[in-house]
Amino acid sequence: MSIITNITRMWLTRTIKPFTFNNEYDEILNYDNCENLGLYVHIPFCTSICNFCPYCKTLYLKERCNNYIDSLLDEINLVGSMSKNKKTVTSLYFGGGTPVLAIRRLKEIITVIKKYFIITDGIGIELHPNNVNVKILKILKNAGVTKISIGIQSFQKKYQDILGRKRINIHALSNALNKIKFQTVSMDFIFALPNQQYDDLKNDIEIAFSHGANHIAIYPFIDFTFTSSKVSAVKKRKKRKLLDKITNYCLNMGYSRNSIWTFSTEKGVDYSSMTRDNFIGFGCSAATLLNDSFKINTFSVDAYCDRVKNNKIPTSLTIRFTERQRMIYYLFWAFYSTKVDSRDFESFFGVPLNKMYGNELKLANLLGLVKEEKGVYTLTLKGAFYYHYYENFYTLSYIDKMWSIMRKEDFPSKIKLK
Ligand SMILES: C[S@@+](CC[C@H](N)C(=O)[O-])C[C@H]1O[C@@H](n2cnc3c(N)ncnc32)[C@H](O)[C@@H]1O
Numbered sequence: 128m129s130i131i132t133n134i135t136r137m138w139l140t141r142t143i144k145p146f147t148f149n150n151e152y153d154e155i156l157n158y159d160n161c162e163n164l165g166l167y168v169h170i171p172f173c174t175s176i177c178n179f180c181p182y183c184k185t186l187y188l189k190e191r192c193n194n195y196i197d198s199l200l201d202e203i204n205l206v207g208s209m210s211k212n213k214k215t216v217t218s219l220y221f222g223g224g225t226p227v228l229a230i231r232r233l234k235e236i237i238t239v240i241k242k243y244f245i246i247t248d249g250i251g252i253e254l255h256p257n258n259v260n261v262k263i264l265k266i267l268k269n270a271g272v273t274k275i276s277i278g279i280q281s282f283q284k285k286y287q288d289i290l291g292r293k294r295i296n297i298h299a300l301s302n303a304l305n306k307i308k309f310q311t312v313s314m315d316f317i318f319a320l321p322n323q324q325y326d327d328l329k330n331d332i333e334i335a336f337s338h339g340a341n342h343i344a345i346y347p348f349i350d351f352t353f354t355s356s357k358v359s360a361v362k363k364r365k366k367r368k369l370l371d372k373i374t375n376y377c378l379n380m381g382y383s384r385n386s387i388w389t390f391s392t393e394k395g396v397d398y399s400s401m402t403r404d405n406f407i408g409f410g411c412s413a414a415t416l417l418n419d420s421f422k423i424n425t426f427s428v429d430a431y432c433d434r435v436k437n438n439k440i441p442t443s444l445t446i447r448f449t450e451r452q453r454m455i456y457y458l459f460w461a462f463y464s465t466k467v468d469s470r471d472f473e474s475f476f477g478v479p480l481n482k483m484y485g486n487e488l489k490l491a492n493l494l495g496l497v498k499e500e501k502g503v504y505t506l507t508l509k510g511a512f513y514y515h516y517y518e519n520f521y522t523l524s525y526i527d528k529m530w531s532i533m534r535k536e537d538f539p540s541k542i543k544l545k
């Protein structure tokens with residue numbers, strides 16, 4: 128597996144140097160000159176832990192959660208006061224964990240963020256299906272939330288059992304969504320589960336769009352080494368067939384493909400915290416990317432609170448990207464949205480895309496992975512599948528390795544990703 132990422136990395140970054148993260152950090156974050164900046168806030172508490180979930184999370188305890196939110200506000204104040212002026216950002220996303228467990232303090236967090244940042248494209252939050260009721264949705268709406276994303280995983284009993292998730296009351300969910308409206312109502316599904324058929328997935332998507340969703344995300348199941356899930360992986364050919372059929376179904380229904388995993392009923396309906404040129408992440412495990420510096424906060428709730436209490440940024444690891452590494456990172460996330468516009472690349476890096484990756488794009492075109500029209504490269508159906516396929520290697524070789532170390536060590540001295 129790592130042979131594939133190793134060769135691809137060396138080829139595309141034109142160096143044998145691995146991605147090296149060190150235990151060092153900037154005491155001052157300079158984001159004044161960062162364009163297209165997004166914000167992310169991580170709230171790591173859940174009332175029960177799902178065995179397949181790789182994210183940084185811990186069981187909810189009221190006092191622990193309150194202490195954590197106090198530190199979160201301190202971190203926002205610390206980072207926010209590093210800029211002289213109020214900074215304009217695109218969006219603010221809350222993820223977790225189950226952020227709604229801190230709902231009584233959500234408005235407080237948003238108010239502190241708004242002291243330093245002007246949010247232009249709305250506020251999003253991840254919800255567990257248990258959180259979707261009129262009372263909670265009203266509080267979210269009053270706090271300024273405009274986009275919600277609900278972790279459905281599957282509406283079907285057999286897959287809920289495989290994933291250890293409880294039944295979902297579809298009518299209660301739909302009634303609540305009917306009463307309190309949001310600009311984006313997204314529902315998450317996991318696909319490529321054992322014996323999952325096209326009809327299973329299609330039914331789930333039909334239920335989603337007819338019960339209040341205007342956006343869906345279908346994530347391929349990833350078997351992280353450090354989770355205790357017993358779900359076995361589905362073979363490549365089966366996965367491809369399922370993905371192609373479900374993509375064609377969504378396109379035939381007139382849904383727009385906004386990214387490799389997401390479809391919406393209308394263009395402009397979106398839910399994505401990742402596809403930003405720059406972003407600042409607050410909270411444990413949150414990542415920050417400012418120009419060529421990428422940093423990740425410690426995964427430990429206690430170490431996070433201690434560090435912030437001492438007026439220090441809770442960074443655990445930092446990588447300073449080389450120009451080519453930054454370009455690959457950029458292209459990876461741009462292709463995630465299924466399209467790369469060579470004009471955007473050039474205005475971001477000050478150098479033509481063709482000069483840097485002209486041969487690779489020609490090859491991708493010859494192999495039928497991308498199509499080019501007026502300087503815009505779009506992934507074909509085959510390209511989208513291989514993106515999925517490669518993303519799986521990348522996740523298992525990079526994210527899995529990094530997160531498995533960071534779950535155990537608060538401040539690792541170095542991590543090399545090959
Ligand atoms: C932070 S979680 C969801 C929010 C909420 N806590 C919940 O459980 O509904 C974000 C999403 O990641 C996806 N996810 C989690 N573990 C995954 C895995 N092993 N493979 C693929 N997708 C996964 C799920 O679809 C999940 O809804």
Ligand code: SF4
Nearest residue numbers: 173176177180223224
């Ligand atoms: S899937 Fe959601 S509820 Fe389950 S452990 Fe992960 S974050 Fe918590």
